Amino acid sequence: MEKQIQKFxxxxxFVSITIATLIITFLFLQTPKTCIPPSALQKPHLRFPNSTCDSTPRHHLPLSKKNARLWSSKSWTTRVSSFVQFFTQLYQNGLLKNHSKVLCVSAGAGHEVMALSKMGLKNVI
Structure with missing residues (x-):
């Protein structure tokens, strides 16, 4: 009797595991209808989405437009102006001139380079 119960x-x-596997496979293969607009192309033509609702392609932003947005931010302009104030002291002391060649080592985002360029130095790297 015990063997029959164990066999049952x-x-x-086994049947439960099989049904669960089939249901999970079916759910993974289905794409939710609410996340994808009807005008969208089929899956093979799109990039692999990060989530089920992220299936629309993102447009490329040109570097000049990206830089213009970054350079117009308040934090960028305040940092550049603080570097301009610092470098103005060096300029007034005669350590920097318009024809000076400047190499900014470990410049990071480039605040220093932009500050020196705004001051009128021609050769800033």
């Missing part, structure tokens, strides 16, 4: 339990477990 094994069969029920």
């Amino acid at each position: 339990q094994n069969e029920v477990s």
Whole structure:
């Protein structure tokens, strides 16, 4: 009697696992209809989405437009102006001239380079 119960339990477990696997496979292969607009192309033509609702392609932003947006931010302009104030002291002391060649080592985002360029130095790297 115990072997029959164990055999029945094994069969029920196997059937349950099989059904669960089929349902999960079906759910993974289905794409939710609410996230993708009807005008969108089929899956092979799109990049792989990060989530189910992220299937629309992102447009490329040109570097000049990206830089213009960054350079117009308040934090960028305040940092550049602080570097301009610092370098103005060096300029007034005669350590910097318009024809000076300047190499900014470890310039990071380039605040220093832009500050020196705004001051009128021609050769800033």
